[in-house]
Amino acid sequence: MTEISVIATLNDPVRLGLYDYVCAQDHDVSRDEAAAATGIQRGMAAFHLDKLAAAGLLTVTFRRPAGRSGPGAGRPAKLYCKSDAEHQVSVPPRDYRAAAEILAEVAEVTGAEPAVHRVARRRGSQAGRAARTADPSTNAADLVATTLAAQGYQPYQDGPVLRLRNCPFHVLAGQHPPLICGMNLAFVEGLLDETAVGGLAARLDPQPGDCCVVVASQSKNVNS
Amino acid sequence: MTRLHIAQLNVGVLQAPLDSPQLADFVANLGQVNAIADAAPGFVWRLRDADGSDATSLRPRGPDLLVNMSVWESLEALRAFVYRNGPHLDMLRRRREFFRALDRGHQVLWWIPAGHIPDLDEAFSRLDLLRREGAGPAAFTFREPHPPREVTASALG
Numbered sequence: 038m039t040e041i042s043v044i045a046t047l048n049d050p051v052r053l054g055l056y057d058y059v060c061a062q063d064h065d066v067s068r069d070e071a072a073a074a075t076g077i078q079r080g081m082a083a084f085h086l087d088k089l090a091a092a093g094l095l096t097v098t099f100r101r102p103a104g105r106s107g108p109g110a111g112r113p114a115k116l117y118c119k120s121d122a123e124h125q126v127s128v129p130p131r132d133y134r135a136a137a138e139i140l141a142e143v144a145e146v147t148g149a150e151p152a153v154h155r156v157a158r159r160r161g162s163q164a165g166r167a168a169r170t171a172d173p174s175t176n177a178a179d180l181v182a183t184t185l186a187a188q189g190y191q192p193y194q195d196g197p198v199l200r201l202r203n204c205p206f207h208v209l210a211g212q213h214p215p216l217i218c219g220m221n222l223a224f225v226e227g228l229l230d231e232t233a234v235g236g237l238a239a240r241l242d243p244q245p246g247d248c249c250v251v252v253a254s255q256s257k258n259v260n261s
Numbered sequence: 262m263t264r265l266h267i268a269q270l271n272v273g274v275l276q277a278p279l280d281s282p283q284l285a286d287f288v289a290n291l292g293q294v295n296a297i298a299d300a301a302p303g304f305v306w307r308l309r310d311a312d313g314s315d316a317t318s319l320r321p322r323g324p325d326l327l328v329n330m331s332v333w334e335s336l337e338a339l340r341a342f343v344y345r346n347g348p349h350l351d352m353l354r355r356r357r358e359f360f361r362a363l364d365r366g367h368q369v370l371w372w373i374p375a376g377h378i379p380d381l382d383e384a385f386s387r388l389d390l391l392r393r394e395g396a397g398p399a400a401f402t403f404r405e406p407h408p409p410r411e412v413t414a415s416a417l418g
Contacts, residue, residue, distance in 0.1 A: 148362025154354075212404055214344040219354035241354065243345040 038092060043124050046092040051077060052085040056094060059086075061191060061202065065098055065116035086117050096120045123208065134208065141213045150216055154223040161227025164188065169232055180232045181252060185225070190248055199237075201248035210249075218249040225250050264375040265409040266305055267339055270330045270384035271368035272322070273360035279317060279327075287352065287359040291315055294349050298331065301346070303338020306378055307331035321381050327360075330384050332373065336406055339370070343403070366391050369400050372409045 047053050054075045059066045072082035089095040099113040125134075144153050168184040175183070182199060185192040191202035204210050210217040218241060225239040229252065236254060243249040277283040295315055298304055308330040310318040316328055333339040344350060369388040373379060387400040396405035 146362060146364050148357050150354075150357045214350065215353035215356060218344075218350060222354065240347070241351045242347045243350060245345075249347075249350065 040124050040126050043092050043094065044126050046088060046094060049085070051075070051081070052089060055082060055085050056089055059089075059095055059117050060119045061193070062118075063193070063202070065100070065118045067114050067116055071117070083115075090117065093122055094120055094124075137206075137209050138212060141209060141216055144216055145213065150219065153216060154219050157220040157223035158227035158230075161224035161229075162231045163227075164224075165228040165231030177233045177236055181228060181237060184228055184232065188224075192252075197253060198242075199252040200244065201250055202246070204248040214249075218243075221248055221250050225252060265372045266332050266334055266375045266377075267336050267370055267409075268330070268332050268373045268379045268384070268387075269339060269368065269370050270328065270381075270388055272329075272363075272388070273327045273356070273367065274363065275325045275327060276357075276359055276361055284359055286355070288317075290348065290352055291317070294352060297346055297348060298342055301338070301342045303334040304342070305332040305334060308381075319381075322385070328381065328384075330379065330381070332378065334375075336370070340403060366402065368402060370402060370406070371400050372398075 047056060055071055058071060058074050068079055068083045068086060071086060072079040075082065086095065090097045095117045096119070098116050098118070100116055101110050101113045144150055164184055164187075165180075168180055168187075172180065172183075178199075182192045185199075185201060189203060189205040192199050193202055194200075204221065206217050206221070210221070222239055222241055229237050229239060237252050238255045239250050239252050241249050242251045275284065279288060292314065295307070298307060308316040308319070308328070310316050312318060316330065319328055320326060321328060331339075333342075342349060343353070366388065369384070369391045371387045390397075391400040391402070394400075396402055396407065398407045398410055401407045
């Protein structure tokens with residue numbers, strides 16, 4: 038399947054809704070759950086989920102529901118989760134990732150990491166200021182979550198902390214973790230400078246599959 | 262096939278003396294980060310000086326160059342500690358406050374037979390090999406890893 042046909046698989050509002058729902062979950066999703074969450078019939082959900090799996094956008098696993106085993110437990114349920122594969126299409130051809138890899142390596146060999154982190158913090162502040170100006174009545178926590186969502190971080194609440202399901206720089210972060218995770222942290226710190234008036238703080242707390250940055254209120258969960 | 266472990270050496274040129282204010286946070290966090298390493302899944306061994314807590318007093322290549330060397334059961338275990346542990350990743354993020362940028366490789370990985378404990382001569386010969394020839398099966402990096410192969414006696418040292 039070409040990159041274009043993979044992306045074209047998402048050119049259907051129902052299918053895109055299912056894809057977004059599955060990607061936003063912290064667990065594998067059954068057909069029943071996906072159908073209920075997006076308000077469509079189960080057969081329709083199954084059809085579209087399998088199309089997404091055939092395109093490689095979702096990964097399929099089979100598992101029995103918790104607490105059921107042995108004879109009479111029934112067939113294992115078909116479950117879906119986000120695939121690790123990345124797809125990019127640019128028309129005309131552009132390759133910003135290759136440029137980013139070169140620049141990241143230059144930053145490391147020249148010791149420019151602090152400058153990268155300073156600029157990222159400034160960008161975060163700019164994003165925060167823009168969000169606050171656009172929506173002055175929203176409370177700080179919502180403003181932080183909305184802005185992070187708009188930047189592609191897919192924030193979700195996990196008890197007292199806000200975690201980020203997606204690293205927008207995933208491949209680059211895998212190649213240059215101190216530089217890029219630090220860049221993410223600096224961006225979020227800049228955002229908090231402008232939106233959270235000191236009530237929230239960001240720190241590095243890597244969890245499997247997530248971006249390394251978490252946001253927590255400053256009184257608890259101090260950097261350990 | 263002999264079971265293999267992975268060894269790692271990294272070096273850092275100090276920005277300022279270890280007892281200076283600029284290095285205070287590094288020194289203050291070292292004990293905690295080392296304790297996390299010691300308890301981490303897959304940890305086998307790390308280099309310690311006569312004092313016994315860490316390797317900061319060992320300066321085999323000059324007074325400004327700190328060395329850190331350890332052995333792990335797998336590349337995945339090592340990577341998980343280095344890049345997926347909050348306190349350690351935070352020290353890495355801040356490393357330019359403490360250590361100068363090096364134009365040449367500052368970290369090298371290589372496979373060893375389980376049970377073998379590498380010395381600094383072996384480690385620096387791997388770092389020199391990496392710097393001379395780039396990543397290969399005998400000396401590589403996280404960014405360009407090489408799969409474990411049978412390690413022969415001649416490949417040691």
